[in-house]
Amino acid sequence: MRSRTLRRLFTLAALTLLTATLALAQPIPSASGNTPAASSLVDSLDYNKPKFTSWNSLAGIDPRGKLFVVTVAQPTQRHTCLVQSITVDRLACKGPFGSSRTYKPNDILALIVPGEYDLKIRLVLGLNAALGASIWGTVVLAAACPACAVGTGIAALFLFAAAGAILIGDDLPDCLLYLGPGQNLQVQLRY
8 A cells, every 4th residue: 555655656756747847848939930039149158248239239139038237327236127128229128016117228338148046046945945844744754654754755855866956057157148339347247
């Protein structure tokens, strides 16, 4: 009876991991046709060299995702921008709670594509929280249901391995997408 229950739990866990892996591996179709996304235009080997130095060339890219905007008025601060649209005369950003902000090309010093640092930290924190819950469940279930304690112990081992695998992977640094003509970047890119 216990071995059947454990087999079912492992089968369920394996199917869940398999379907999650397949779902995350699917490419996201472009929202506006054939134009490439901004993050795909940045070569990771040249993260500190701008891909574009002309604002007009930015109008042809797909404006999906998040960018950091460095303005001429505040050259040492980066502002988060969930890009709504990029046109020849403005950059429109979606803000929290339905607010929006627009920037004129003359006001923008640089556009930076963020790296993977924030996502990696969120994933590791979530996995560590689940790891703590699994360890706690193993301790609590050890006296009442040893087979269940073994299952939660194995789950804790998998969560520990997943967090380690995420931390071992290479980080993608922040990449400079656009730098205004004749401007110098005063904000440090995160590596």
